[in-house]
Amino acid sequence: MEMGRVMIMAEAAGINIEKMKRDTMKISVASGKGGTGKTTISVNLALSMDNAMLIDCDVEEPNCHLFFKEPMERVREIGIPIPRFDLEKCDRCGKCAEFCQYNAIAIIKNKLLFFEELCHGCGGCKIICPNDAVSETEHVLGIIEKGGMEEMELYHGLLKIGEPFGVPIIKAVKELASPDKNIIFDSPPGTACPAVEAMSDSDFVILVTEPTPFGLHDLKLAVDVVRNIGTPFGVVINRAGIGDNRVEIFCEEDGIPLLATIPNDLDIAKLYSKGIPIVEGIPEFKQEFIKIYDKIKEIVKTQGVE
Amino acid sequence: MVKQITIISGKGGSGKTTLTAAFTALAKNLVIVDADVDAADMHLLLHPQIRSSENFHGLNVAQKNDDICTDCGLCYDNCRYSSFDSDNTLHLEKCEGCAVCELVCPVGAIKMVQRVAGESYVSDTRFGKMVHAKMHPGEEATGKLVALVREKARKIAEKEENDLIIIDGPPGTGCTVIASITGVDLVLIVIEPTLSGIHDAKRMIEVARHFQVPTVACINKYDINEENTADIIEFCKAEGIGVIGKLAYDETATRAMMDEKTVVEFSVGQLAADIKDIWKKLEKELVIS
Numbered sequence: 212m213e214m215g216r217v218m219i220m221a222e223a224a225g226i227n228i229e230k231m232k233r234d235t236m237k238i239s240v241a242s243g244k245g246g247t248g249k250t251t252i253s254v255n256l257a258l259s260m261d262n263a264m265l266i267d268c269d270v271e272e273p274n275c276h277l278f279f280k281e282p283m284e285r286v287r288e289i290g291i292p293i294p295r296f297d298l299e300k301c302d303r304c305g306k307c308a309e310f311c312q313y314n315a316i317a318i319i320k321n322k323l324l325f326f327e328e329l330c331h332g333c334g335g336c337k338i339i340c341p342n343d344a345v346s347e348t349e350h351v352l353g354i355i356e357k358g359g360m361e362e363m364e365l366y367h368g369l370l371k372i373g374e375p376f377g378v379p380i381i382k383a384v385k386e387l388a389s390p391d392k393n394i395i396f397d398s399p400p401g402t403a404c405p406a407v408e409a410m411s412d413s414d415f416v417i418l419v420t421e422p423t424p425f426g427l428h429d430l431k432l433a434v435d436v437v438r439n440i441g442t443p444f445g446v447v448i449n450r451a452g453i454g455d456n457r458v459e460i461f462c463e464e465d466g467i468p469l470l471a472t473i474p475n476d477l478d479i480a481k482l483y484s485k486g487i488p489i490v491e492g493i494p495e496f497k498q499e500f501i502k503i504y505d506k507i508k509e510i511v512k513t514q515g516v517e
Numbered sequence: 518m519v520k521q522i523t524i525i526s527g528k529g530g531s532g533k534t535t536l537t538a539a540f541t542a543l544a545k546n547l548v549i550v551d552a553d554v555d556a557a558d559m560h561l562l563l564h565p566q567i568r569s570s571e572n573f574h575g576l577n578v579a580q581k582n583d584d585i586c587t588d589c590g591l592c593y594d595n596c597r598y599s600s601f602d603s604d605n606t607l608h609l610e611k612c613e614g615c616a617v618c619e620l621v622c623p624v625g626a627i628k629m630v631q632r633v634a635g636e637s638y639v640s641d642t643r644f645g646k647m648v649h650a651k652m653h654p655g656e657e658a659t660g661k662l663v664a665l666v667r668e669k670a671r672k673i674a675e676k677e678e679n680d681l682i683i684i685d686g687p688p689g690t691g692c693t694v695i696a697s698i699t700g701v702d703l704v705l706i707v708i709e710p711t712l713s714g715i716h717d718a719k720r721m722i723e724v725a726r727h728f729q730v731p732t733v734a735c736i737n738k739y740d741i742n743e744e745n746t747a748d749i750i751e752f753c754k755a756e757g758i759g760v761i762g763k764l765a766y767d768e769t770a771t772r773a774m775m776d777e778k779t780v781v782e783f784s785v786g787q788l789a790a791d792i793k794d795i796w797k798k799l800e801k802e803l804v805i806s
Contacts (some may be wrong), residue, residue, distance in 0.1 A: 243556040245529010245688040250713065271689035272527050272720060274713040292597075312576055312616050312629075333597055333615030372720065373727040375660055375692035400529045400688050401555040407610075407655035423774055425534065425558045432556055436654040453771050477741075484711040484742035 235262065237394045238507060239413040241437075243429030245400035247419045248449035248473070250274045251483060252503075253397035255490050256417075257363055259500035264392040265359060266384055267367035268409035269399040270377040275365055276358050277486040283356035289368065289383045290349040291332030296323055300344035307336035307345065328375055353380045355387070381408045402436045410437065415507050416444040417470065422454035427461060434467065443514045445507065450475040468510060470503045519674040520803045521701040523552070523730075525686035525694065527717030531709040532737040535770050536792065537685040538562040538779040541644045543796045546680045548670045549642065551649040552663045552697040553687040554635065555656075562779055565640030565647045573650065573665065575634030575658035576614030581607045585626040592618040592627060613657060634658060637666055639673070646673055660692030667696070681803070690724050698730050703803055706734045706758075710745035718749070722756055733802060735795055736763040761802070762795035764788060 240253045250267075254275055257265040267275040276283050294307075294316075301323060308316040308323075315329035316336060327350055337345040352374050359365030366387045368380035377399075385408075388394045398409035410416050416437045420430040430446065437444045445468040448458050452475040462469050473479070482492040490497045524537045538559055541549050551559040579600065581592075586605065593601040596618055600611040619627045635652040648670040650662050670682050684701065687693040698704050704725045708718040718734070725732040734753050739746040746763065753760050765787070773783035781789045 244558070246531060271691045272717040274716060277712040277716060310616065310620065312614050331613055331615060333613070333617050334595070335615055335617045335620055338595070338617065338620055370690060372690065372723045375695050377691050402654045403555040403652060403659045404655055404657050405691065423771060424561045424777060425774060428558060428561055429556045432654070439654060453768070454775055480741050484745060486712040
C-alpha cells in the first residue's frame with residue numbers, strides 16, 4: 212500500500228501521524244522483576260542499532276554506564292521548587308500544614324516544621340498562605356549525566372541518596388531524547404509510578420523476564436501495566452534453560468509476541484560481571500539483537516495501520 | 518523487644534527473596550513482611566493463607582465536574598504535573614494528588630476523592646504470620662503502603678510476643694527502600710559480584726548510613742567473578758561493614774523456586790548449609806535470645 216493512502220486511513224482511525232512519519236522509534240525496556248536483564252538488553256540493542264541513543268531511566272540504580280569506558284559527565288542538576296517560609300510574616304495559622312497532602316509541613320508548639328524530602332513541589336502552600344509568607348527555592352533531587360560513545364550517546368539520571376521520589380528526574384532525562392534518533396529507555400523495575408513514567412510515551416515496550424515462577428509472576432504484573440498504557444509490547448526471555456517453558460506457554464496463550472530467547476550462559480554472565488557488552492565479547496550476538504529490532508519494527512508497523 | 522531485619526540489595530535479582538524466604542524457614546517465633554509491594558514474589562514460596570485483607574487508600578485524586586466547570590483555566594495554569602490539557606481536560610494518570618486544582622477552582626468543580634491504591638493482607642504461613650500487600654499498577658505512595666505493612670507486622674509481633682520481624686526489601690534506593698529500612702535493627706545487603714551489583718550495593722550502603730541503620734553484607738554467586746568478590750570484601754572492610762558470608766552460584770536455588778519451596782526445605786546440600794551459617798551469624802548480630 213502506498214504511504215499516502217496509509218496516512219489518510221490512519222488519520223481517519225485517529226492514529227498519531229507524527230509517529231508514523233518518523234522512521235525512528237522509542238523503545239522502553241522494562242520488567243516487573245528486578246535483575247532479569249533489562250540493562251543487558253538495553254545496552255546491546257542500542258549498540259546493535261543504527262542511529263541509537265540510550266537513556267537510562269532507572270534513576271535509583273542506573274547501570275548502563277558501567278558498560279562504557281568513558282566516565283559520565285555532569286549535565287545539570289534536577290530539582291523541584293520547594294517553599295521557603297518568611298517567619299516574620301508567618302503567624303503559624305497552620306493553613307499550609309493542613310493543606311499539604313504529603314504531610315511535609317507541621318506546626319508544633321507554635322513552631323513551623325518543614326520536611327523537605329516529603330515535599331512534591333506542588334506550590335499549594337504558597338497559594339494558600341494568607342500572609343504572603345511563602346516564597347520558593349529549588350530543592351535538588353539529583354543530577355543528569357552524559358556518557359556513552361561518540362556514535363551512541365548515553366544519558367542517565369541519578370537520584371540523590373536519601374531522596375524518596377525520582378519521577379521528576381525520569382521526566383527530565385526523557386526530555387533529552389532526540390526525535391531523529393532511535394531511543395532505548397532502560398526502565399526501573401517494578402510496576403509503580405517510576406516504572407510507568409519510564410514506559411509512557413514509547414512506541415514499543417520490551418518486557419524482559421526469566422523462565423521461573425518469579426519471572427512469570429512479575430511478567431504478568433508488567434503485562435497488566437503495559438496493556439493499561441496501551442503501548443504495543445513483546446517479551447524477551449533471558450537465561451533460557453534455568454527453569455521451564457511456563458513463560459513461553461503464557462505468551463502463546465495470551466497472544467504476546469516472543470521477540471527472543473537468550474540462553475543461560477556462563478560466558479554471558481561473566482561478560483556482564485565485568486561490564487562488557489555481549490555484542491562486544493561475542494560479536495555474533497549482534498545478529499540476534501538486530502532481529503529483535505526488526506521484529507519490533509514489523510509489529511509497530513502492522514499495529515499502526517490496523 | 519521485637520527485633521527487625523531487612524534484606525535488601527539495591528539491584529534487583531540478586532537473590533534477596535530466595536535468601537529471605539530461607540531465613541523465614543530457619544527463624545523461630547517471627548512475623549514475615551514482604552515489602553516489595555509492587556512486584557512481590559515471596560508468597561510464591563511461602564503460600565500464605567490470607568486471613569484478612571484491607572483496602573489501601575493512597576493519595577486522593579482530583580475529580581472534575583464538567584457541568585459546573587467554566588473553563589477558566591486556573592487548574593491548567595496551577596497544576597505542576599501536567600494533569601490538565603490547555604482545554605482543561607483532566608488526565609488522572611498524571612495526578613499526584615496535591616489538591617492545588619481543588620484549591621484554585623473558583624466554582625468548586627474539582628473535588629479530591631479517595632481512591633483504592635492497593636490491598637494489604639495478614640496471612641498464615643507454615644513459618645508464622647505474614648503481612649504483605651499488592652499495589653495497583655502505576656500508583657504513587659508506594660512507600661506509604663510499605664510503612665503500613667510494617668506497622669501491622671509490628672502490632673502483631675507485640676501482641677503475639679514474637680521475637681523477630683523479617684522484611685524482604687524492594688530494589689532501588691527510593692521511597693519503598695527508605696520505608697523498608699528506617700528504624701530496623703539490622704540491614705543485610707545481598708551483593709552480586711558484577712559491576713552493576715557493586716555499583717548498586719555501594720549506593721545502598723550510603724542509603725543505610727544516611728538513615729543510620731546498622732548494616733552487614735553477604736555475597737551471592739561469589740564465584741561468577743572472584744576478582745569482583747575480592748573487591749567487594751575490600752570496600753566493605755574500608756566502609757566498616759562486615760561480610761558475614763558468601764554463597765556460590767548453585768542451581769539448587771532455581772530448582773527450589775521451581776518446586777515453590779525455600780532452599781533449606783528443598784535441599785540439604787552446600788547452599789542450604791551456607792545459608793544456615795549466614796542465618797546463625799545474623800541471629801548473633803541481632804542478639805535474639
